[in-house]
Amino acid sequence: MTSTIARKGGPGLDPGHPPAPSLRGRRRPGEALAKLALRIAAAVTVVTTLGIVVALLVPSLGFFAEVPLGDFLFGDRWAPRFADASFGVLPLVTATLWTTVIALAVAVPLGLGAAILLSEYAGPRLRKVLKPLLEILAGVPTVVYGFFALQFVQSTVLREWLQLPTGAFSVLAAGLVMGVMIIPTIASISEDAMSAVPQALRQGSAALGANRMQTTLRVVFPAAFSGIVAAVVLGISRAVGETMIVAIAAGNQAVIVTDPLQQGQTMTGFIANAALGDSRVGSLEYDTLFAVGLLLFCITLAINAISIALVRRFREAY
Amino acid sequence: MTTLQSAIRGIRPLTGRGGERRAGPVVFLILLWLSLVIAFGVLATLIVTIVLDGMPQFTSRLFTEYPDSSPDEAGARPAILGSIWVIVTTAVMTVPLGIAAAVHLEEFADRRRWFNRLVELNVQNLAAVPSIVYGLLALAFLSLLGVENKNIVIGGALALSLLILPVVIIATREALRAVPAEIRDGSLALGATPLQTTWRQTLPAAVPGIATGTILALSRALGEAAPLLVLGALVFVSFDPNGLLSGYTTLPIQIFGWTGRPQEGFHELAAATSVLLLGVLLAMNAVAILIRNRFQKRW
Numbered sequence: 065m066t067s068t069i070a071r072k073g074g075p076g077l078d079p080g081h082p083p084a085p086s087l088r089g090r091r092r093p094g095e096a097l098a099k100l101a102l103r104i105a106a107a108v109t110v111v112t113t114l115g116i117v118v119a120l121l122v123p124s125l126g127f128f129a130e131v132p133l134g135d136f137l138f139g140d141r142w143a144p145r146f147a148d149a150s151f152g153v154l155p156l157v158t159a160t161l162w163t164t165v166i167a168l169a170v171a172v173p174l175g176l177g178a179a180i181l182l183s184e185y186a187g188p189r190l191r192k193v194l195k196p197l198l199e200i201l202a203g204v205p206t207v208v209y210g211f212f213a214l215q216f217v218q219s220t221v222l223r224e225w226l227q228l229p230t231g232a233f234s235v236l237a238a239g240l241v242m243g244v245m246i247i248p249t250i251a252s253i254s255e256d257a258m259s260a261v262p263q264a265l266r267q268g269s270a271a272l273g274a275n276r277m278q279t280t281l282r283v284v285f286p287a288a289f290s291g292i293v294a295a296v297v298l299g300i301s302r303a304v305g306e307t308m309i310v311a312i313a314a315g316n317q318a319v320i321v322t323d324p325l326q327q328g329q330t331m332t333g334f335i336a337n338a339a340l341g342d343s344r345v346g347s348l349e350y351d352t353l354f355a356v357g358l359l360l361f362c363i364t365l366a367i368n369a370i371s372i373a374l375v376r377r378f379r380e381a382y
Numbered sequence: 383m384t385t386l387q388s389a390i391r392g393i394r395p396l397t398g399r400g401g402e403r404r405a406g407p408v409v410f411l412i413l414l415w416l417s418l419v420i421a422f423g424v425l426a427t428l429i430v431t432i433v434l435d436g437m438p439q440f441t442s443r444l445f446t447e448y449p450d451s452s453p454d455e456a457g458a459r460p461a462i463l464g465s466i467w468v469i470v471t472t473a474v475m476t477v478p479l480g481i482a483a484a485v486h487l488e489e490f491a492d493r494r495r496w497f498n499r500l501v502e503l504n505v506q507n508l509a510a511v512p513s514i515v516y517g518l519l520a521l522a523f524l525s526l527l528g529v530e531n532k533n534i535v536i537g538g539a540l541a542l543s544l545l546i547l548p549v550v551i552i553a554t555r556e557a558l559r560a561v562p563a564e565i566r567d568g569s570l571a572l573g574a575t576p577l578q579t580t581w582r583q584t585l586p587a588a589v590p591g592i593a594t595g596t597i598l599a600l601s602r603a604l605g606e607a608a609p610l611l612v613l614g615a616l617v618f619v620s621f622d623p624n625g626l627l628s629g630y631t632t633l634p635i636q637i638f639g640w641t642g643r644p645q646e647g648f649h650e651l652a653a654a655t656s657v658l659l660l661g662v663l664l665a666m667n668a669v670a671i672l673i674r675n676r677f678q679k680r681w
Contacts (some may be wrong), residue, residue, distance in 0.1 A: 175417075212432065
């Protein structure tokens with residue numbers, strides 16, 4: 065009797081018949097090449113970081129060979145272009161601190177308010193309208209925000225309407241408008257975090273008799289805290305690094321800022337302004353740009369590291 | 383019995399809204415609405431004031447004329463062309479690179495390897511680097527190559543490319559992650575290799591998400607001025623940029639330049655150019671949102 069079912073061949077099972085076709089497919093050198101190309105693309109991001117570090121470090125080392133690190137970090141007079149040049153970075157840092165704090169004072173409450181409204185109160189239809197509208201705020205170019213800060217907020221609102229004793233520029237106007245710019249960042253990330261809180265927690269809270277405000281503040285908010293912290297920290301790093309608004313509206317006098325109605329120059333504002341002048345490669349002036357850039361890079365990197373650590377620390381597992 | 387009845391009488395009636403009508407929650411809700419109203423109020427004020435400021439100068443001259451020392455003769459033609467050159471170059475450099483990096487991280491990378499974890503952490507950090515630092519990076523890179531004139535299209539595009547690369551990678555990864563595993567499994571089960579599966583099934587399915595993220599990233603690059611400022615793009619350009627090595631200026635830089643001039647006429651020109659730039663960016667954002675709402679499938 066011969067079997068009608070084709071049998072598996074191969075030397076071990078059925079001598080004389082050809083071996084079973086391998087299911088592993090043929091070798092494809094093209095595939096390996098394509099995968100290598102993909103890997104190289106991913107490696108470009110690491111190269112970029114290394115590039116940033118090297119690009120900032122090399123001229124900065126030239127700078128710190130002439131200016132002691134202590135004088136740079138703790139000096140309170142910033143006058144790199146004067147005959148008796150002084151390189152104390154504190155004036156730039158105070159201005160940056162002021163604009164950041166003012167921006168956060170605007171962006172954190174408004175951003176969180178918008179996020180709570182969108183995630184806890186708005187129905188799906190309302191959310192579909194409001195969210196893209198909020199995203200438009202994020203799409204406005206910063207140079208336009210800067211123009212608005214200078215022409216409207218500073219000269220019309222602060223000086224004409226409120227009669228505040230301020231000059232042509234102020235840290236306050238730049239900070240306020242920067243806050244508006246950051247609202248969508250904080251709103252959209254914390255909205256994501258709050259929407260990710262499981263419905264069961266809200267239902268449990270409601271079943272215990274809590275109203276929606278209590279549920280939001282005592283259940284959803286703590287549960288989404290890690291995401292909210294991440295949103296705020298990202299807002300901080302955007303405020304520290306924002307350039308055009310402060311370059312246009314905050315002024316360019318590098319003095320220690322003690323009053324928000326004063327003008328002041330931030331770290332980014334200095335880089336933007338100094339780059340306008342033609343500084344020769346290798347000159348101390350050119351190196352100064354990179355020293356301030358390095359400080360800016362280190363600060364934002366530190367903020368980001370804190371954010372990642374905080375998110376890990378406060379992460380709630382459901 | 384009486385104690386039970388008095389106890390029942392003591393319970394406040396449960397109106398379905400669970401105390402939402404009390405003062406506290408109402409004030410809270412008003413505050414929430416207020417925060418949204420303030421945000422939109424500022425947006426509306428910004429648009430209205432800029433349109434009002436720019437109206438007198440928003441004429442066809444803006445599109446056809448070169449910058450001039452008199453605001454009534456000046457236009458933004460070189461800036462418009464410069465923006466187009468820089469953005470197209472940026473797109474050509476970033477989009478394939480970003481998508482390839484995202485595909486590697488999402489589809490092929492072994493997350494247990496230190497190198498891939500490093501890349502992931504690095505992309506996260508790169509997204510938080512201030513844009514002006516990318517300008518410094520491009521500046522240092524060009525002087526390393528010995529380029530004398532830093533204000534060239536390819537230099538600006540390089541800075542903007544690196545700036546939006548993390549954005550494109552993150553958006554593409556999210557789009558790829560949203561493609562269900564069954565589609566990949568089905569393709570693999572039919573004998574396709576992992577690369578064929580990615581190229582013919584996963585990537586096409588993720589195209590709407592990738593397109594949305596890429597358009598948003600490019601619109602960010604189009605509005606960005608800080609890195610280009612560092613590269614020296616604030617110059618008086620009175621010719622049409624015509625190549626990768628050509629000098630250029632862009633719309634945001636032109637706005638910045640005009641904002642800094644003392645004459646009122648230049649401020650009107652800055653406002654008019656802002657209206658143009660805002661119009662283009664809103665159109666790009668609208669297209670992105672449209673793609674997301676219309677073509678994004680839910681599995």
